[in-house]
Amino acid sequence: SSGINAEWPLRPGKNILYDDTTITRMEMVTKHCGMTYSGMGTDFRVLVRKARKIAQQYFLQYSEEIPVSQLVQRIANVMQEYTHSGGVRPFGVSLLVAGFDEDTPYLVQCDPSGAYFAWKATAMGKNHINGKTFLERRYNAELELEDAVHTAILTLKEGFEGQMTEDNIEIGITTKDGYRKLSRSDVKDYLAALS
Numbered sequence: 001s002s003g004i005n006a007e008w009p010l011r012p013g014k015n016i017l018y019d020d021t022t023i024t025r026m027e028m029v030t031k032h033c034g035m036t037y038s039g040m041g042t043d044f045r046v047l048v049r050k051a052r053k054i055a056q057q058y059f060l061q062y063s064e065e066i067p068v069s070q071l072v073q074r075i076a077n078v079m080q081e082y083t084h085s086g087g088v089r090p091f092g093v094s095l096l097v098a099g100f101d102e103d104t105p106y107l108v109q110c111d112p113s114g115a116y117f118a119w120k121a122t123a124m125g126k127n128h129i130n131g132k133t134f135l136e137r138r139y140n141a142e143l144e145l146e147d148a149v150h151t152a153i154l155t156l157k158e159g160f161e162g163q164m165t166e167d168n169i170e171i172g173i174t175t176k177d178g179y180r181k182l183s184r185s186d187v188k189d190y191l192a193a194l195s
Helices: 041-062 068-080 128-138 145-158 184-194
Strands: 004-009 028-029 033-039 093-101 104-110 116-118 169-175 178-179
Touching: 028 041, 028 093, 028 178, 033 041, 033 169, 033 178, 041 068, 041 093, 068 093, 068 104, 068 116, 093 178, 116 128, 128 145, 145 169, 145 184, 169 184
Parallel strands: none
Antiparallel strands: 004 169, 028 033, 033 093, 093 104, 104 116, 169 178
């Protein structure tokens, strides 16, 4: 496969004074790794900051980017520590980490318990069961990037409530060239192609 993509619905504020461009549920951690979540946004921000710090420490020590598997393992360790430390609560968030090491794509889900699982394709969140069922029928290891994005959008539509627009979903892509988040106009083009 030429890349991994992930996406999810955004929940923009109902108030017309609210700037919905400030809402993001996907963050770059390293040049080749992005992360999204299901759960509490504040906990996600803490873990993104921690992941970036871990990646930077690794880079300063070894002069190369941290392998995705090591980054996930270290973040999972942080999450697991919070399940049994006094005076703190466990993180209320599941993470989905998409990354690329040399020729190997990674898609790893990390649960609040610190358990993590590698996937070829997955869904998480409110309607994850429908999403996973849809992916089991549609997934093919030979999918090209464009087809993978279309499949991801169709998967999201399986449980999406309301009208899906470029304002309420985000798409991130990780390839050998690195991680990038698609612009709203690119997302609009993908949605138009499926209509």
